[in-house]
Amino acid sequence: xSEGTKEPDGGEEKVVLKTHDGQEFTVxxxxxxxxxxxxxxxxxxxSSSNNPQVIPLPSxxxxxxxxxxxxxxxxxxAGGGRRxxxxxLEQFDEELVELDKDMLLDVTYAAAFxxxxxxxxxxxxxxxxxxxxxxxxxxxxxxxxxxxxxxEEEKVIRSECxxxxx
Amino acid sequence: MKNNGYKQIGALDADVLxxxxxxxxxxTTDKKKKREIESESRSTRYIPMDIVKCLLASMNPKDAxxxxxxxxxxxxxxxxxxPTMWKTPWLITTQFENPTCSLRSVVDKEVTFKIELHxxxxxxxxxxxxxxxxLVANPSTYSGPLLLNPFSRAWLQLPPCLIEPTFxxxxxxxxxxxxxxxxxxxxxxxxxxxxxxxxxxxxxKGLVELFDTIISFEGQFYTWNDHSGCxxxxxxxxxxxxxxxxxxxxxxxxYVKSSTSLVECRGNILLVYVMENADESLVIFLFQLDLxxxxxxxxxxxxxxxxxxxxxxxxxVSVVASxxxxxxxxxxxxxPFPDVExxxxxxxxxSIERFPQLVNHGRQQYSYxxxxxxxxxx
Numbered sequence: 149x150s151e152g153t154k155e156p157d158g159g160e161e162k163v164v165l166k167t168h169d170g171q172e173f174t175v176x177x178x179x180x181x182x183x184x185x186x187x188x189x190x191x192x193x194x195s196s197s198n199n200p201q202v203i204p205l206p207s208x209x210x211x212x213x214x215x216x217x218x219x220x221x222x223x224x225x226a227g228g229g230r231r232x233x234x235x236x237l238e239q240f241d242e243e244l245v246e247l248d249k250d251m252l253l254d255v256t257y258a259a260a261f262x263x264x265x266x267x268x269x270x271x272x273x274x275x276x277x278x279x280x281x282x283x284x285x286x287x288x289x290x291x292x293x294x295x296x297x298x299x300e301e302e303k304v305i306r307s308e309c310x311x312x313x314x
Numbered sequence: 315m316k317n318n319g320y321k322q323i324g325a326l327d328a329d330v331l332x333x334x335x336x337x338x339x340x341x342t343t344d345k346k347k348k349r350e351i352e353s354e355s356r357s358t359r360y361i362p363m364d365i366v367k368c369l370l371a372s373m374n375p376k377d378a379x380x381x382x383x384x385x386x387x388x389x390x391x392x393x394x395x396x397p398t399m400w401k402t403p404w405l406i407t408t409q410f411e412n413p414t415c416s417l418r419s420v421v422d423k424e425v426t427f428k429i430e431l432h433x434x435x436x437x438x439x440x441x442x443x444x445x446x447x448x449l450v451a452n453p454s455t456y457s458g459p460l461l462l463n464p465f466s467r468a469w470l471q472l473p474p475c476l477i478e479p480t481f482x483x484x485x486x487x488x489x490x491x492x493x494x495x496x497x498x499x500x501x502x503x504x505x506x507x508x509x510x511x512x513x514x515x516x517x518x519k520g521l522v523e524l525f526d527t528i529i530s531f532e533g534q535f536y537t538w539n540d541h542s543g544c545x546x547x548x549x550x551x552x553x554x555x556x557x558x559x560x561x562x563x564x565x566x567x568x569y570v571k572s573s574t575s576l577v578e579c580r581g582n583i584l585l586v587y588v589m590e591n592a593d594e595s596l597v598i599f600l601f602q603l604d605l606x607x608x609x610x611x612x613x614x615x616x617x618x619x620x621x622x623x624x625x626x627x628x629x630x631v632s633v634v635a636s637x638x639x640x641x642x643x644x645x646x647x648x649x650p651f652p653d654v655e656x657x658x659x660x661x662x663x664x665s666i667e668r669f670p671q672l673v674n675h676g677r678q679q680y681s682y683x684x685x686x687x688x689x690x691x692x
Contacts, residue, residue, distance in 0.1 A: 253361070260365050268368055276372035280425070284383045291361055293384045305383055311429035311464065312379035 162200040163190060165218070171211035173218050174200065182221035184263030209261065213254045220244055220267050245274040249290065252278070284313070366391045374402075374419070375465075375689050376427045401637040403622040403646075403686040405656070405672050406449070406464065410440050410681045415464065417687075418672055420646060420658065421639045429464045435471060436460055443627045444685035445485045447692070452482065458515075459498065461489050466691040472496070473514045475506060486530035488692040495550065497528075497535065507550050520553030522546055527628040529576040529583070536583060540566060540574050545603070563601050563610040564589070571651070573625050579632035580619065585610055588625060588647065596666070598645060598659055615661055616643045622686040623647040631688060641667075648684060 163180045165173040180186045186203065193201060205214065223240055247255065256271040279287055288295060295302065306313050366388055370378050382392030406429075408415040413431045431439055436451060443450040451460040453474060459482060462469035470489050475498070483497040489510060496508040498515070505518035523544055525537035537546045543562045548555035566572045569589040577584045583603040590596055601610035616632070620640050623630035625647050635642035644658040644667075656672040659665075674682055 256365055256368075257362070260362065260368070268365075269372070272365070272368040272372045275369055276377065279381070280374075280377055282377070282380065284380050287380055288384050291384065293361070293388070295384065296386050297383075302383065305389070308467075309379045309465070310467070311427065312376045314428055314430060 164200050164202045165214060166202055166204045167209060167211045167214050168205065168207035169211050171214075172202075173211075173214060175218055175222065176225070178225035179218065179221045182225055182264055183217075184265070186262065206261070208254070209258045210254070213251070213258050216244065216247075216251075216255050217258050217262060217264065217267065221264065224266070241270055245270055247274075249278070253291075363387065363391045374422050374425050374427075375404075376425070401633045401688065402639055403631060403633065403688045405684055406444070406687045407674050407682055407684045408439050408441055408449070410438060413439055415439070420656075420669055420672070423669075423671055431462070431464065433467070434460065434462055434469050436462075441683045441685070443482050443629075444624065444687050445482075445629070446488045447688055447690035448485070448488060449685070449687070450482045450485075461485075463488075463690070463692075464687070465689045472508055473512070475500070475515050484528045484530050484535060486533070486535075488690065490692050493533075495530070497550070505550065505553075516551060518550050518553055520555070522548060522553070522555065523557070526574045527576045529578055529629065531578050531583060536576055538574065538576055538585060558605075558608050560609055563612070564599050569597065573628065575623060575625070575628045575630050577621055577623070577630040577632055579616070579621070584613070584621075584632075586621065586623065586630065586645070588623070588645075590651075594651075596649075596659060598661065600661065616645075618642045620658075621645045624685050625650075627685075631686065633688075646686070 161177045162174050163177065163186070165175065165180075165186075167173075177190070180190060189203065190201065209217075220241075223237065227237075245252065245255075252271060252274055256268065256275060259268040259271055279290055282290065287293075297305070366381070370381060370392060373381065378392065382389050402419055402421050404417040404419045406415055406417050408431070414428050415431055416426055416428050418426050435457065438451075440451070441449045442452040447465065448461045448463050451462070453459045453472075458472040458474040460469060460471055468490065481499050483499055483505075485494060485496045487494040489496065492510050494510055498506045498508070500506065503521065503524060505520075505522065506515040507518055508515050522537060523539060523542070523546055525539045525544075525546065526541075528535060528537045530536075533549070535546075535548050535550070537548075538544070539546075540562050543560055545558045545560055546555055547558070563585070564572075564587050566587075566589070570592050571590040573588045575586045575588075577586055585601040585603070587599040587601075588596070589598070600613040600616070602613050604611050618635055619632045620635040620638065620642055621630050621632050621644075623645060630645075630647075633640070635644070640646065641658060641660065643661045645661065646656070646658045649655050649657055654673050656669040658667045658669070660667075672684075674684065
């Protein structure tokens, strides 16, 4: 069945997103199409209301994380035309990324995995803002990354761009 | 495949999409054992390189460099995605006899960072110009001009000139680029040419008519003279020039102040007039060079571009506004009178935004210099 066609009974096409922890999110096609990954997939296999496609998601996208992504996609599928226009949409975006560190990184990951470019921009900016003016050590701690540079290597790198560490 | 009336597909399996759990972790330590423990614990996580790049793209250069030092994988990602390649021009302020210069932008209003200018053969930290990410210090009595890149820390002492002090005119590329041609002049409008590797300046024997503004574009220099309406296109050594008489498209006598700059934008050459009426209101005119018709064509809009103008040195750069994260169809510049202020002027709406945080308050104007600089490591 091709994308965008209606069911004979007039029902809208739906798709079910199933997380690893067993939760199911039933969303309409406009919402699913906000994700490049799902859009590509569904354009090939199609879905319907009576017989919706079930798409299992990787374990890294928990139901809580998917909930955020679906919330974003639903709101943006509706666009700025509803519920107070573009200003409300911007405010929605701002509030959506007010998350704790782990959740923010998980949603960023999910946005990249599901290819929702504007959500990825939004969360990336939120992460960038969160680590603004952090020292290298703080940045490592934030991301849980351990340096694999030797002391000498790091010294050389720092001396290449001393202005960044002053 | 049916399952309770639902079709089940292995849609997001590893064979369809990249695996959610990567093979390789960014977390590595010298001790293998420690690595194993850490890759299992929740406190460490793999950040895919695509995401690291997204983050780099959202940052100011200083934070981006710090991020790139976190570990080797991230450094590789940053090298591929050079953090100093952000297209955002920064306002660099250098002060007389103060080795610390500060950088601010119109994008991250709270972010200021400082660069220490030490290790250069430079007595007065005052610059006369900025081009292609390099600051230019005019020659002193004892030495030739100095070029320095505050981001890469590269610097270059140009040979001294035998005759009168030269004035920097134009640089066709960063001096690290072998194709670079640097033009300077002396008091009697003679041209001096320096190219990478030259041990001395070469005097260009031919003469070029006086001009108000100069740019280099695709291997040629372009100069424009408002008064004579003469556009000169030339190469040097040997001098090959073509003169086009194109009447000045603006009646400058109607304005109290005017500044003319040639700017390259989208592969075209623009003539930008920043004028002021007697009541201090601003008027800006944009023209695009039409070489076939040999005339200046009026431009209503910069489209998706923005211009950052260094008005006193009559030069500017055009940026894709979305890449520089500034406003499209705007011109950003310093307005020296009536009060020093940085503004952006929107060509479409004629609205003005002010950037008071960019002004160097409480300083005599001769004691500092300010230029837009686009960070580069070249």
